[in-house]
Amino acid sequence: MRLHVINPNTSRDMTYSIEQIATANVSGETEVLTTCPAHGPASIESYYDEYLAIPHVLAEVQRTEAMTDGYVLACWGDPGLDAVREVTTRPVVGIAEASMYAANAIAPRWSVVTTLRRSHHMVEAIVKKTGLMERCASIRCVDMPVLACEANPDAVMEELVHMGELALSEDGAEAIILGCAGMGGMADYLSEELGAPCVDPVAAGVRFAELLVNLNLQTSKWLTYQFPEKKAFK
Amino acid sequence: MRLHVINPNTSRDMTYSIEQIATANVSGETEVLTTCPAHGPASIESYYDEYLAIPHVLAEVQRTEAMTDGYVLACWGDPGLDAVREVTTRPVVGIAEASMYAANAIAPRWSVVTTLRRSHHMVEAIVKKTGLMERCASIRCVDMPVLACEANPDAVMEELVHMGELALSEDGAEAIILGCAGMGGMADYLSEELGAPCVDPVAAGVRFAELLVNLNLQTSKWLTYQFPEKKAFK
Amino acid sequence: MRLHVINPNTSRDMTYSIEQIATANVSGETEVLTTCPAHGPASIESYYDEYLAIPHVLAEVQRTEAMTDGYVLACWGDPGLDAVREVTTRPVVGIAEASMYAANAIAPRWSVVTTLRRSHHMVEAIVKKTGLMERCASIRCVDMPVLACEANPDAVMEELVHMGELALSEDGAEAIILGCAGMGGMADYLSEELGAPCVDPVAAGVRFAELLVNLNLQTSKWLTYQFPEKKAFK
Amino acid sequence: MRLHVINPNTSRDMTYSIEQIATANVSGETEVLTTCPAHGPASIESYYDEYLAIPHVLAEVQRTEAMTDGYVLACWGDPGLDAVREVTTRPVVGIAEASMYAANAIAPRWSVVTTLRRSHHMVEAIVKKTGLMERCASIRCVDMPVLACEANPDAVMEELVHMGELALSEDGAEAIILGCAGMGGMADYLSEELGAPCVDPVAAGVRFAELLVNLNLQTSKWLTYQFPEKKAFK
Amino acid sequence: MRLHVINPNTSRDMTYSIEQIATANVSGETEVLTTCPAHGPASIESYYDEYLAIPHVLAEVQRTEAMTDGYVLACWGDPGLDAVREVTTRPVVGIAEASMYAANAIAPRWSVVTTLRRSHHMVEAIVKKTGLMERCASIRCVDMPVLACEANPDAVMEELVHMGELALSEDGAEAIILGCAGMGGMADYLSEELGAPCVDPVAAGVRFAELLVNLNLQTSKWLTYQFPEKKAFK
Amino acid sequence: MRLHVINPNTSRDMTYSIEQIATANVSGETEVLTTCPAHGPASIESYYDEYLAIPHVLAEVQRTEAMTDGYVLACWGDPGLDAVREVTTRPVVGIAEASMYAANAIAPRWSVVTTLRRSHHMVEAIVKKTGLMERCASIRCVDMPVLACEANPDAVMEELVHMGELALSEDGAEAIILGCAGMGGMADYLSEELGAPCVDPVAAGVRFAELLVNLNLQTSKWLTYQFPEKKAFK
The missing domain is CATH 3.40.50.12500 (Rossmann fold)
Known part of the structure; x- marks a missing residue:
């Protein structure tokens, strides 16, 4: 199983810490990729920070969708969680x-x-x-x-x-x-x-992502989390 | 009074329609500026669309803050409302x-x-x-x-x-x-x-923005809606 | 536009104060009539006071219905609000x-x-x-x-x-x-x-009444707020 | 024990029916007085009816307070219940x-x-x-x-x-x-x-009033249901 | 009328006290039987105590069903209340x-x-x-x-x-x-x-049981409180 | 890790089925013990069944506490869940x-x-x-x-x-x-x-129990889930 843990902010130190915890909290067969977006705020402390970070989180997910079994958003605001569930069929976990x-x-x-x-x-x-x-x-x-x-x-x-x-x-x-x-x-x-x-x-988040993947559960595409409509983006 | 009505999507036709209604629904002394962001989705129908639109909405607000008395977000999802309230002292109204x-x-x-x-x-x-x-x-x-x-x-x-x-x-x-x-x-x-x-x-939104400006009410900067912390953005 | 602001208690001093604020908080074209009932308690501080005041509030509304565009109940208990909405098609605002x-x-x-x-x-x-x-x-x-x-x-x-x-x-x-x-x-x-x-x-109340009148919204007569059944009153 | 059952409307037929049920549903030692106000609507079907009836209900209670052990409001809207609790120390029951x-x-x-x-x-x-x-x-x-x-x-x-x-x-x-x-x-x-x-x-109401009187419970006068402030009534 | 008051714990002193209060709080015609189960905890202070007590409470009810008009569970946790309602048609009151x-x-x-x-x-x-x-x-x-x-x-x-x-x-x-x-x-x-x-x-409980019996109300057997399915018990 | 999965009813066929699913849904290192109580109802379909089953579930837990890392209650009513959390420091999962x-x-x-x-x-x-x-x-x-x-x-x-x-x-x-x-x-x-x-x-239950054990989380003994008071049981 391959999990992608995304630190929504751009702090490399924090991404490294998250990676340490994530790696230490999965079973032997699970491979963990921990990244942060290339762009966005160094930390998320306001709604403003959160909304500026989310598009980059979404891009991270879209970038790795083909090779990932589940996602963990490693910020206690679960930023963009509903949208991430739209752009992938993989289970997505917010650490909150x-x-x-x-x-x-x-x-x-x-x-x-x-x-x-x-x-x-x-x-x-x-x-x-x-x-x-x-x-x-x-x-x-x-x-x-x-x-x-x-x-x-x-x-x-x-x-x-x-x-x-x-x-x-x-x-x-x-x-x-x-x-x-x-x-x-x-x-x-x-x-x-x-x-x-x-x-x-973070530990709870990666363990819960493992749980969902092990249960073979995918994000429901029945209605709300269908892939976004294709449309013009300026 | 100057109101800025922001259509969060980038459809010019829809922006024009919104402008018509907004202009028709303010009192004589109110001046209305209706814009849409230069970038973003043509319509907002998913969480994905919404989150991609919000950073551009925030930029629109920051662009006009000095010359505006109140804001109206002209999309029924009130996208980014909490964040807009952080980046301005002006009252901000969601049409929802x-x-x-x-x-x-x-x-x-x-x-x-x-x-x-x-x-x-x-x-x-x-x-x-x-x-x-x-x-x-x-x-x-x-x-x-x-x-x-x-x-x-x-x-x-x-x-x-x-x-x-x-x-x-x-x-x-x-x-x-x-x-x-x-x-x-x-x-x-x-x-x-x-x-x-x-x-x-839309009519309710601009009327409610007029109400707040007329009541001389500003967004509370007591805690939650304080201006975002200055920080590094990559 | 003509608004009728009703102070539900019978204190003339307080009615005068309310009138001052109401008049100061409407746009130029709005005419404000501020009254209190001829009968009832001097102030509303208990449920008892409130219930004794309400029939006189209702009479005030019925007295001016033909020449009024909207009503404001100027007491923070919104006394009789649902009943006032039954006896008029005009929008009715409680200041609470x-x-x-x-x-x-x-x-x-x-x-x-x-x-x-x-x-x-x-x-x-x-x-x-x-x-x-x-x-x-x-x-x-x-x-x-x-x-x-x-x-x-x-x-x-x-x-x-x-x-x-x-x-x-x-x-x-x-x-x-x-x-x-x-x-x-x-x-x-x-x-x-x-x-x-x-x-x-009070300022919020009159501004909100203006908003409803300007939006051309009338009290819904669909079911709950239909005019009361005609019946014997002893 | 003496209970006063008040039919808030002025229909004598309905008052008589209520009296029949009330009398049939008390124990041997309980005496029931069933009345309706002298003034007010013949039935309560709207908020308007209800608010016009309440002052007369309150007067009924005040009229019999010295000789009554408990009250029952015999209308499913429990009209004026909070106010009745202010004007008496006796327990007051709404049939709803x-x-x-x-x-x-x-x-x-x-x-x-x-x-x-x-x-x-x-x-x-x-x-x-x-x-x-x-x-x-x-x-x-x-x-x-x-x-x-x-x-x-x-x-x-x-x-x-x-x-x-x-x-x-x-x-x-x-x-x-x-x-x-x-x-x-x-x-x-x-x-x-x-x-x-x-x-x-109605049967549930009189039985519940008996229960409260038998439990020796009085309406709390700690704060909310204190007797109304004495004040000028016009 | 015969009421059965069940103290769910096995303390005889407490059962005796409950009996005193129960007997003192019914009308002349009501006969009260107060018992506690032969088995179970001496007091109920944890979920553990409660769950060990409930089967014995149920047995008490089944033992007296033919000769009882209503039940009172004399413990403020209302232990097993929903189940008791399944095993009898009589009204069952929790003192809570x-x-x-x-x-x-x-x-x-x-x-x-x-x-x-x-x-x-x-x-x-x-x-x-x-x-x-x-x-x-x-x-x-x-x-x-x-x-x-x-x-x-x-x-x-x-x-x-x-x-x-x-x-x-x-x-x-x-x-x-x-x-x-x-x-x-x-x-x-x-x-x-x-x-x-x-x-x-306890006083409120027995009075409320009297109320239900006097109102001739039985536990609804429509769906949820039907008698339990007959089945094998090991 | 050793998990104990308890089927609260006494049906051996159902216990066997549960065991199949539980065993198939744990990682390699996890050992699963699946049992049902020796006494109690063959299935749980009413509150009555549930309450008769719970004491035997509690006994099952107490019997294996020394050699178990986590518990799963394999009935969608989560029967006795709060009490089980009192009698063990191990994490306890209800499948609901x-x-x-x-x-x-x-x-x-x-x-x-x-x-x-x-x-x-x-x-x-x-x-x-x-x-x-x-x-x-x-x-x-x-x-x-x-x-x-x-x-x-x-x-x-x-x-x-x-x-x-x-x-x-x-x-x-x-x-x-x-x-x-x-x-x-x-x-x-x-x-x-x-x-x-x-x-x-059942699969979700055992996976969630694994998660809690892997996170090294024990049932909080701070207040509510302290071990039951020692006391006389008749």
Whole structure:
């Protein structure tokens, strides 16, 4: 099986980190290709960043469609997920949805800890779209930019512990979801510090993509996710 | 007051039609600029089309920000609405939300009639995001492409009447929202045929933008809609 | 265009204030008639007050129906809104719904600040009925009666600032809706103090009524809002 | 125990029927007073009718407060229920809510069958307000006026059977609620015809009022249902 | 009328207490049989306890079906309620649902105070299943085991007062529901201490069972609650 | 990795079929133990059956806890899922939730096709509990008992095709979930017949259990799923 993990932003450091986690979290027979688009924003922290990144994500998918069995979008906003499902018959996984499903299976309620406070609304929109707001105890923010996960991981981890503690003690969470692909690899330490399970979204994403490919499930082309109409593009 | 109405697709015919309706639906003192992006898809019928259009919509907004008092996105998917609100302090109106507010004020429940069947899910997503699914009696589709509104308006109208009748008689609707900017100008005839009010989304959009500008309301820059972080773009 | 703005309570001072705001917030061609019923409570702060006021509101509407193009109910409880829509073909606007639509267009979430704590439930009921609880960050109360807005505007303003700050800093609001017609005229100062947009409900109401009249939309007589059955009244 | 059953409309025939059912459905020690207001509409079929009736209902309650242990509002719209709870410390029951609670206890989902089609929206609003839309399989209408229940009971019954059958076979209902006080006394026959339980709302209402009085529960005066502020009434 | 009140746990002390309350809360003609199963857990505080108790509850019901007019499940988790409704035609009441209906009739919002913190999720699940989360202001826990209600009632009462005060002052509750059958008999004192009505769930349960029997309502056998299929049991 | 798949009913034929599918759907290194309890009903078609089965399911889990890495409950009602999570630290998967997550990833909306019509309510309850009713287009029933899947697979398949077609053409589904463990192995043929993806719940269940074990996720013991209190059992 060949999976293509796409980091929607153009940060090479972050792409490398994602690749490490993805590779470490597949079974022996799975081959993983991890890329980021050639163009687009260095990180995704606003709707603006997200929308500028998506066309390049779509191009990445179209570029590898013939040789790929499944896709993983490695950004907790699941950017362009519905559109990616239109341009391929392969199963496509957003790491946000994959990490919520994993968390659902081990805890009645969980919190998402993400980066900037401004992203609170974007995270909430994803949780709502997936239909799981009742399972979400809270959304908390470490209030540091996405790329701080690479540049200053210790400071991010310290805040993650702090916010995780608040989520567990005050918000009713019983597990934590790391709400940023840049936080990949931090789940084990955090889980030990908190005494409650933490979900690594990139790891959950690639495992869920393997699951779909192994189940032989393809994206439904019945109606909504049919290939886009051919039309003039200026 | 100067409003900028942006047709997110690149069809000049449709841009012209939208301009006609927009100009006819503002008060004397309002100046309307109607444009479409130089690049992008000729119509928006899939998530793919939508995401390819949005970066160009954002560029249109940034291009005119200094000389504009308010924006109208003239596509019933309100494409990129959250991002547009990030890149300007001016009020920004999506024609979907504006037409739902108008319909809410005249009927307990309404139906949206849109173009292709595949767009059903996109329309539903917008209604849900606005929080108004309980007011939405149904979403019906004429099953013709967006550009048929320009190329074959009589056939579209015939189907609109048919779907409107079904919405009123079977679905519990008491008003109809035209769910495509290309259907602009068809509301009056349809309303007369059906005996129930029909909302023209472009007209509702420009009127609602005037309302916001007249109320002196600016997009909140408190948190979510702050200007995007400055960062490297490849 | 002729709009009839009805203050549902019988306070002449408050009616005068509402008239000032209404007149200042219409375009040149619009004529505004602002009245209050001859009978009923001096202010509306309980369900009891509301229900005693409504029959007189309905009489006001019936009295002017022939010479009016649209109605505005200038009380944040939208008292009797569904019934008013039954007794006229003209569009009818409640200032609660109009101010929520305006707030929706400029902020992802907003708070309503109203008068007495006991009215919290009434305000929540209106927000729920409109379907917008997800957009409502909180409902806060200055804990002063409605008529204090006329008698003691400085004290009301001080508390509005205080509650607005709490809504923005603790509740997740990014804009404020003034939840009482008596607070008309306080939005600009409050907005400046808070650094976030505030919606004046009376201004939003008259502008939204203009919008509906300009769109040539009439109240749907399809089913629910048909004229009431003729019947014996004792 | 003394219960006051109020028929909110001014039809004496209907008041008499309600009295018959109420008296037949209390235990030996309970005394029932059944009245209708001296003023108001002969039946309640629109929001207009409802709002004109409510002030007279409130006066009825205030008239008997000193000598009554509990109140029943005998109209399926629960007209003025929140306000009645403000003007008394006694428990107050709406027959709509009482009949829904009874139906909940015997069936996973139920349908309400009411009179005119225009009342569909009012019935739905009550079900929503009570929070029980998920339990409501459908709302169906016999399409005859309220007073037909007195004037033409056989025709009403025939349509009730028809609509009840459709609710059970097509809508997923497993019990039927009679959605009009005028249908009191029809439940037993209907239940036998349909082979599924039917709830008589007036009977459910008086039994539920007895329950509350027996439990020694008074209307909470903690906040929302405090007595209305004393104020000037013109 | 003969009611069978079943305490789902096997604590004889608690069964005796429940019997006291049940007997004191029925009218003269009603005969009450209160039992607990011969087998099962001494108290129900986890899903595990609940599921081990349910088969024995079902056996209790089947044992007395011929001589009983209605059933009351005297545990605030309403354990096995749907299954009990399958094995009898008699009406079956869960004390959780009965107490919520009573609270709904006297307050716009209420809180449930239960025993262990771990039961928070079970209580929330019951409220959600009944469809009444919007009416539930909060769920609070005295953080003592169920049997402490028998062994240490003063300590439980002290914490009940404390939690009740917090619910009323901070959570928006206007009435309190005692969320454990073991708290039966504590409502009057608590209500006096708090100045707000408190609902005794066992009392509400037996009164609601009387109501259903008096209304001659049987469990619907239309579909979901049909008798279980006869089949092999190993 | 060692997974324990538990068929909650006592049918050996069905246990054997489940074992076939489970074994065929794990990676090479995974060892699968498939058992059914020694006691309990031959199939689960009512709440009664379900509750009688659960204690034996719990005993199965406790019996193998020391030597198992993860559990799969192979019945579409996810019977006793919350309780199983209390008695083990291992991850526990219900095939209902696993199949809904898989379906979510390949289609915007899906339908569940189950066995008896009476199970409609149980299926709906599971979908609601998981929070995914918005994604569920419909629940359809082949109207044959669970064991017909073993005894008469061709007849079941014929009805599955029929119901699947209706779900896709009339209900808005774009994928099908087989809503019974007994339908395991039928997905591929059905998918081919329908032209839309079908999810085998047993296969999805074991793959999802593998995912959780591979992610090193344990059931959260923070609060709700703590081990049950030690207590007297009669």
